[in-house]
Amino acid sequence: MNWIPIKRITKLGLTNFWRNRWLSLASTLVMTLTLLIISTFVVMTLVINKTTDRIKSKMDITVYFKDTATTEEIANLQQQLASRADVSEVKYISKEEALGIWQEQQKNQRIKELVSSTENPLPRSLAIKSTNPSELNNINDYLSTDDFSLIIHKISYEENKAIIDKLLAITSFVKKIGWLFSSLFIIVSVLVILNTIRLAIFTRKDEIEIMRLVGASDKFIKVPFVVEGSLYGVIASVLALVLMVIGIYVVIAPLVTQYLGAGVTENLKSFFTSHIFYIILIQFLVGIVIGIGCSMFSIRKYLKV
Numbered sequence: 001m002n003w004i005p006i007k008r009i010t011k012l013g014l015t016n017f018w019r020n021r022w023l024s025l026a027s028t029l030v031m032t033l034t035l036l037i038i039s040t041f042v043v044m045t046l047v048i049n050k051t052t053d054r055i056k057s058k059m060d061i062t063v064y065f066k067d068t069a070t071t072e073e074i075a076n077l078q079q080q081l082a083s084r085a086d087v088s089e090v091k092y093i094s095k096e097e098a099l100g101i102w103q104e105q106q107k108n109q110r111i112k113e114l115v116s117s118t119e120n121p122l123p124r125s126l127a128i129k130s131t132n133p134s135e136l137n138n139i140n141d142y143l144s145t146d147d148f149s150l151i152i153h154k155i156s157y158e159e160n161k162a163i164i165d166k167l168l169a170i171t172s173f174v175k176k177i178g179w180l181f182s183s184l185f186i187i188v189s190v191l192v193i194l195n196t197i198r199l200a201i202f203t204r205k206d207e208i209e210i211m212r213l214v215g216a217s218d219k220f221i222k223v224p225f226v227v228e229g230s231l232y233g234v235i236a237s238v239l240a241l242v243l244m245v246i247g248i249y250v251v252i253a254p255l256v257t258q259y260l261g262a263g264v265t266e267n268l269k270s271f272f273t274s275h276i277f278y279i280i281l282i283q284f285l286v287g288i289v290i291g292i293g294c295s296m297f298s299i300r301k302y303l304k305v
Contacts, residue, residue, distance in 0.1 A: 023196045030192045031236035034185035035283045041178030048171045059133050062156040064123040069151035086135035091127040098122040197298035222299050229295030233287030
C-alpha cells in the first residue's frame with residue numbers, strides 16, 4: 001500500500017475549494033440551510049416530546065361529586081380507589097378546601113367574590129394520581145360505569161386527555177413537516193454538491209491528465225475532491241450552529257420572554273444547552289456524510305482514473 005502525502009492532498013483539496021469559491025459558497029450555503037432545518041426540526045421534536053412527557057407525568061383525574069352524594073358514599077369510593085394497584089394516591093377535597101383553592105387561583109376580584117363560604121357551589125371531589133399515566137384511561141373507565149353515575153357529576157380526565165391528544169397531534173405534524181423540509185433540502189444539497197464537484201473535475205481535466213502522465217496514483221487524484229466535499233459539510237455545520245445559537249438567544253428568547261415569561265425562556269435555554277452536544281453531532285455527521293458521499297459519487301461517475 002502506497003503512502004499518501006496527507007498534507008499535499010489536503011492542500012490540493014483546499015485549493016480546489018478556493019478555486020471554485022463561488023460554487024463552493026453556494027454549496028456551503030445550501031448545506032447550511034439543510035443542517036439548520038434538520039437541527040431545528042430535531043430541537044422542536046425533543047422540546048414537544050419532553051413537554052408532553054412532563055404533562056403526562058403530572059396528569060391526574062379529578063372526580064367531582066353531586067351535592068346529593070353522601071359522605072359515606074364518597075368515602076367508600078375513595079377506599080375502593082386506594083385499594084387499586086394502578087392508583088398511587090387519592091385525596092379528598094371538601095367544599096371548604098375547594099373554596100380555598102378557588103380564592104388562591106382566581107385573580108379577578110369580582111369573580112372571586114361570587115363564591116364565598118355562605119354561597120359555595122363548588123363540589124366536593126377526589127384527586128386521583130396513578131402509578132403510571134398510561135393507567136389513567138383504565139381508572140376513568142372504572143369511574144364511568146353506571147355504578148357511580150348517581151354520585152359523580154363530572155370526571156376531569158377527558159379535558160386532560162384532550163390536551164395530550166393536541167400535543168401528540170402537534171408532535172406528529174412537526175415530524176411530518178420536518179421530514180418533508182429536511183428531505184427536500186437534502187435533495188437540493190446533494191444536487192448542488194454533485195454539480196459543484198463535477199464542474200471542479202471538468203475544470204481540472206487537463207491538470208488531472210498531466211498528473212496521470214507523471215505517475216500520480218488514483219488516490220492522490222481522487223482524495224482532494226473528497227476533502228473538498230467534506231469541507232462543505234464542516235463549514236456548513238459551523239455556520240448552522242452559529243445561526244441556531246443566534247436564532248435562539250437573539251430572536252426566539254426575547255419573543256418567548258415577552259409572551260410566555262422569563263421562566264419559559266430559561267427552560268428553553270437550559271434545554272438547548274443540555275442537548276447542544278447531540279445537535280453538533282447530528283450536524284457534523286449529516287454534513288460530512290452528504291459532502292463525502294456526493295464527492296465519492298461524482299468521482300466514480302465523472303473521474304475515470
